[in-house]
Amino acid sequence: MRNILGKGLSSWGMMVLLLIVPLIFYYTGNAFYLDLATRLVILAIAAVGLNFVLGFGGLISFGHAAFLGLGAYAVGIPAYHEIYGGWDALASTNGFFHFGLAIGVGALFALVTGAISLKVKGVHFIMITMAFAQMIYYLVMSIEEYGGDDGLVIDMRSEFPLISLDDPIQFFLIAFASLALIMWLVHRMVNSRFGMVLRGSKGNESRMISIGYPTYRYRLVAYVISGAICGYAGALLGNFTAFISPEMMDWSRSGNLMFMVILGGVATIFGPVWGAIAFIVLEEILSGFTVYWHLPFGLMLVLVVMFSRGGISSLLRGKEDK
Amino acid sequence: MSAILQVQNLVKQYGGLTATDDLNLELIPGELHAIIGPNGAGKTTLVSQLSGFVTPTSGKILYKGKDITHQPPHTRAHMGIARTYQITSLILDMTVQENIALALQARDGHSFRFFKPARSVKRLQDGAMEILEKVGLAEKAQMKTSELSHGEHRNMELGVALAAHADLLLLDEPMAGLGPDETGKMIELLTSLKGDRTILLIEHDMDAVFALADRISVLVYGHVIATGTPSDIRNNEKVQHAYLGEE
Numbered sequence: 006m007r008n009i010l011g012k013g014l015s016s017w018g019m020m021v022l023l024l025i026v027p028l029i030f031y032y033t034g035n036a037f038y039l040d041l042a043t044r045l046v047i048l049a050i051a052a053v054g055l056n057f058v059l060g061f062g063g064l065i066s067f068g069h070a071a072f073l074g075l076g077a078y079a080v081g082i083p084a085y086h087e088i089y090g091g092w093d094a095l096a097s098t099n100g101f102f103h104f105g106l107a108i109g110v111g112a113l114f115a116l117v118t119g120a121i122s123l124k125v126k127g128v129h130f131i132m133i134t135m136a137f138a139q140m141i142y143y144l145v146m147s148i149e150e151y152g153g154d155d156g157l158v159i160d161m162r163s164e165f166p167l168i169s170l171d172d173p174i175q176f177f178l179i180a181f182a183s184l185a186l187i188m189w190l191v192h193r194m195v196n197s198r199f200g201m202v203l204r205g206s207k208g209n210e211s212r213m214i215s216i217g218y219p220t221y222r223y224r225l226v227a228y229v230i231s232g233a234i235c236g237y238a239g240a241l242l243g244n245f246t247a248f249i250s251p252e253m254m255d256w257s258r259s260g261n262l263m264f265m266v267i268l269g270g271v272a273t274i275f276g277p278v279w280g281a282i283a284f285i286v287l288e289e290i291l292s293g294f295t296v297y298w299h300l301p302f303g304l305m306l307v308l309v310v311m312f313s314r315g316g317i318s319s320l321l322r323g324k325e326d327k
Numbered sequence: 328m329s330a331i332l333q334v335q336n337l338v339k340q341y342g343g344l345t346a347t348d349d350l351n352l353e354l355i356p357g358e359l360h361a362i363i364g365p366n367g368a369g370k371t372t373l374v375s376q377l378s379g380f381v382t383p384t385s386g387k388i389l390y391k392g393k394d395i396t397h398q399p400p401h402t403r404a405h406m407g408i409a410r411t412y413q414i415t416s417l418i419l420d421m422t423v424q425e426n427i428a429l430a431l432q433a434r435d436g437h438s439f440r441f442f443k444p445a446r447s448v449k450r451l452q453d454g455a456m457e458i459l460e461k462v463g464l465a466e467k468a469q470m471k472t473s474e475l476s477h478g479e480h481r482n483m484e485l486g487v488a489l490a491a492h493a494d495l496l497l498l499d500e501p502m503a504g505l506g507p508d509e510t511g512k513m514i515e516l517l518t519s520l521k522g523d524r525t526i527l528l529i530e531h532d533m534d535a536v537f538a539l540a541d542r543i544s545v546l547v548y549g550h551v552i553a554t555g556t557p558s559d560i561r562n563n564e565k566v567q568h569a570y571l572g573e574e
């Protein structure tokens with residue numbers, strides 16, 4: 006349990022700081038950092054979703070940005086139609102519809118593409134998940150109605166009773182609460198009987214099959230759950246940026262999510278959050294130096310994969326164990 | 328007497344190589360049936376076909392009267408066939424107990440249970456401990472599997488197969504790589520398992536085979552050249568010529 010939590014104290018401390026520091030910045034006149042933290046938290050949710058299959062399931066999906074993008078479009082497209090009539094009855098509670106749709110579309114896309122992708126292993130799986138994501142990317146880009154490759158501005162954020170996503174503080178708190186809830190759910194799932202099957206299949210698939218597990222089915226369900234989580238993160242992201250574009254699904258975005266998971270430490274609960282923090286910080290620093298910041302970024306990913314096998318979580322663990 | 332397993336005219340070809348060659352075999356319920364044969368005779372290939380990981384080129388496998396030739400391996404596991412691997416195949420990053428509990432869980436209905444921690448499911452954990460007692464690994468239950476010795480891994484292999492509560496155990500060289508002491512213990516353990524279930528034992532160690540087997544089949548180039556009681560086999564000329572004579 007302890008090692009699965011990534012790291013005890015330092016990780017809990019990190020979560021507390023992640024909640025408090027942005028608020029302090031905001032109230033001291035640095036609203037920008039609250040925005041940055043909100044984006045970080047949303048990406049962390051997606052990374053937690055990816056880690057569920059990548060870290061715990063050993064399924065190296067290189068197309069998870071598609072789920073994020075689909076989730077955002079699940080908010081943007083209905084919002085677009087609302088402005089020009091229709092959907093009025095749902096007006097003040099349309100958030101439930103938007104977010105429900107985002108989760109549903111994420112799950113459905115995972116079900117369809119997972120059913121095919123999971124038939125193959127290794128590099129083939131990586132390539133095919135990437136190919137499916139690119140398909141969605143080009144599909145969305147080709148729909149002129151929703152802005153094609155220019156994207157689409159969302160004029161009105163999703164509406165919920167009592168809360169307003171237009172208020173940056175409320176938005177941040179909701180995103181943070183979502184992250185915490187999803188981390189808790191994932192923690193429960195990976196320790197459940199389902200999670201044991203998922204992790205066992207990563208550890209030794211033929212052994213799992215020979216003791217009677219149809220591993221394909223379990224992996225597919227895990228993939229669907231992962232897609233749903235990332236769809237939800239996408240709904241948050243669409244609302245946050247108030248702008249959707251095919252670029253959200255670009256393969257480099259999928260790579261960024263993998264970066265977060267691997268840098269943070271696969272198969273840990275807090276790892277993806279560490280990874281998201283590292284990603285945002287590096288992005289801020291490197292993009293200040295050069296517009297070609299993706300290059301040093303990619304090199305870093307390679308170094309991380311090669312030299313710190315357990316990511317940030319294991320570095321912390323190593324230190325605290327001494 | 329109706330056989331629990333019938334293998335009929337089984338053939339497996341790898342390109343030009345015939346690994347299983349018109350193989351016929353019948354297992355009587357409750358017997359310990361050993362298969363001996365030189366390296367490369369096709370013993371592991373046979374186990375893989377019986378457990379469903381390798382599809383035969385032709386021929387039939389009947390289990391409890393049902394044709395299972397084309398059943399996937401996980402279905403065969405649920406029908407009561409368990410195998411061990413010649414080369415240890417365990418989930419190394421899980422604990423010893425988790426490995427066994429997972430095998431028990433497989434027989435405990437589906438595993439689409441997402442919330443309750445697996446470690447708090449008492450019947451799985453207790454059941455796993457029971458099996459670990461049997462194979463002498465109770466004290467190592469909480470250790471990571473990767474930390475155990477080769478001999479302990481061989482015992483775990485057997486433990487996982489036992490956890491399946493299978494009617495038919497396919498044991499592929501359980502003593503492979505064991506020292507004399509460990510081999511002795513393994514023979515004892517297998518002796519204690521005899522009778523309750525049908526066991527197909529692949530083994531190179533002749534002392535072990537003659538001590539344990541009710542019947543023995545001799546496999547040479549993928550073909551069963553003789554089947555009989557240990558004394559039949561010992562005195563069989565063909566066998567002495569083809570196999571035992573070499574020693």
Ligand SMILES: Nc1ncnc2c1ncn2[C@@H]1O[C@H](COP(=O)(O)OP(=O)(O)OP(=O)(O)O)[C@@H](O)[C@H]1O
Pocket residue numbers: 341344345346364365366367368369370371372373413
């Ligand atoms: N996947 C494969 N592809 C090609 N040839 C194979 C394959 N698997 C096994 N063989 C060949 O089939 C023959 C039988 O192999 P098998 O492993 O079944 O022998 P064995 O009796 O188990 O040997 P050992 O005593 O060494 O374990 C060998 O010649 C082997 O090289």
Ligand SMILES: [Mg+2]
Pocket residue numbers: 370371372413
């Ligand atoms: Mg073999």
